[in-house]
Amino acid sequence: MEIFDKMKEFDHEQVTFCFNEEAGLKSIIAIHDTTLGPALGGTRMWNYKNVENALHDALRLSKAMTYKSAIAGLNFGGGKAVIIGDSAINKSELLFRTFGKFVDGLAGRFIAAEDVGTDVKDMEFARMETKYVTGISKAIGGSGDPTPVTAYGVYVGMKACAHEKWGSDSLNGRKVAIQGAGQVAKHLIEYLFNEGAELFVTDIDEDKVKKIGELVKVQPVKPDEIYEIDAEIFSPCALGAIINDETISKFKFEIIAGGANNQLEDEVKHGNKLLKKDILYAPDYVINSGGLINVANELEGYRQDRAMKHAEEIYHIIKQVIKKSKAEKISTVEASNKIAEERLNNISKIRNIYSGFSSYSGRLGELTKR
């Protein structure tokens, strides 16, 4: 494996390999781009088959974080850490405190949060060794559960799509098919129910649907039937790669707006297929950026009202993405990628001006001393 070739392929700034035998730590921290600020991203613990797979995941996910931060209007760069190991059996205080030590060594270039395979408790161990950790519990001054903010962002993003399709952002009477009845979906369902939407919900865990059904009126659906529901909106809130050749052929939906990550099996191919079918797709990393907004908010001293206010901006960001997609006749994913890249390019110009000035003034200081 040629690491520098991989870094060049994804356009990375820095990759750090962290190893400590006693703690059983094998970790890779990938910093993709710090144009906007320190790299912020989750820490994924996964039993990767080999180091190549772990590195690939760290590079791919950290690049995605650069785009997510950029489009959400945050001043953070893209980063991701992966820890190689089985999260069910290899976790310990020592492991995460050792990981925290390595994060601290990066002196703020990377800020860690939780992700698949890690939780608040793990991040709190890391936090004992470094201040560069976010997403800790409310009890110790953190932002706690991000799902209410994520769900709110999905809700307003869905309304922006409705406005675009039907000239009104009201979801009253609209049929919405929701895949997953987990944390994000639970809050989203509450917003949609209160607005008078008709809800069709599925989960592989039927009990979760039942529990939600005790609180609000929902129609339970079998997991493999969700793609064919005669609803106007589809909201994937479970897992990735569910928008593919097979499922697209079944869709009668007019809008897809959900919280799940990596919904498109192939970003380019399936983004374009949805465009051709005139299905309005809210890019996942834009509409679900409330989670990132929430942990970013913690770094300024957490206030949920401020996080919610920022998440509300997702409405306008989705509108902006749709406008560009229409004007340039490109998929919404391509449009959002372009908007993120434009922001990065613009801000990098300011950074160049700044560094030019500081080196000049430095030299000037030396000259005036003589």
Ligand code: NAD
């Ligand atoms: P969760 O684990 O609480 O919920 C996911 C649910 O999906 C579970 O109830 C699970 O049983 C169900 N599920 C799994 N496979 C399914 C299938 N084939 N059909 C139907 N249901 C299935 O997770 P969550 O925190 O609600 O997150 C949901 C999605 O949103 C994930 O993709 C996550 O990466 C993404 N996301 C979450 C946040 C956040 O703040 N939690 C932020 C951004 C993105």
